Amino acid sequence: MRKFGYILGDDKNGVIVLRENRVLISLKIQKNIQSHVYLRQTMFRLLEFLLEKGKSGLLLDEIIMKAVWEGYGLRSSAPRLWQVMHELRKKLDELGVxxxxxxxxxxxxxxVNAASYEPVYIRASYDRLSRFVLARQQNTDTVKRLK
Structure with a gap:
């Protein structure tokens, strides 16, 4: 089995995080909540690091910067961490987290509030699941247009 992503919140009102596409999809269908958000690579690495290590408690700034920036040959700084974290939290808020x-x-x-998320594992291929997610998104868009 492979890790497909994560569910933030519950499976009816939460957000699904898809690792393959770096996309977050709201499971709620409401006018004031955005349906999905694509994340830039560094921002997604930050989110994924938080989700991977979040159950262990406090994640120190230095450890986050080494894993998310320096581990990929990028320069890190506390202001940069704050900026990307601020933008990530803003995007999560737009999705209803x-x-x-x-x-x-x-x-x-x-x-990270460890009780608020869980990993999702799959046996199916990413290709099949991507088609499913796209079909779901098209259905959601159709419903929105009809309203």
Missing amino acids: EDNFILRVEGRGYI
Whole structure:
């Protein structure tokens, strides 16, 4: 089995995170909530790192910067971490993820609300699942146009 992604929140009102496409899809269908968001590579690496390591407690700024930036040959800094984290939290908020999902511990690092997410594993190929997700998205768009 392969890790397909994550579900943030519950499977009716949450957000699904697809690793393959770096996309977050809201499972809610509401006018004031965006349906999906694509993340840039660094922002997605940050989210994925938080989800992979978040159940271990406090994630120190230095460790996050090494894993997300320096591990990929990029320069890191505290202001850059804050900026990307701020944008990520904003995008999560647009999709309906609760504000307390990622919390800042001032001067130290971040804590992820570990009770608010879980990994999703699959046996099917990504190709089959991508077709499913696209079909679901087209159906959602059709429903929105009819309203």
